[in-house]
Amino acid sequence: MLLVNRYKCGYCGACVGVCPAAALELVETWIEVNDDCISCGRCTKICPLGALELTKEAQA
Template identity: 55%
Template structure:
């Protein structure tokens, strides 16, 4: 599983960054950067996002979205 952030919907409020218990999300200027290797799939970021810009997706080897 991995975090997928819809950059069109994201309002860069930082709510997902603040709620992540393992700090796998980081707000960098005009984007949210995720470290899927550190993600524990708790979905706290998905639930906290006020604009529903985050979803969990199955990662496919050799392919990036």
């Protein structure tokens, strides 16, 4: 599962731009994740602040 640390997030929307499933949305100052997330991890790697994390269960 994708976790967003909203205390770290700079709400820039870079993650939304790379999401291949269109599962993310930037709403003012937070990121929303919907059920379409495929846990690909693309967003976690490009987040400039490292605010996104995939939990291990979902990666397996």
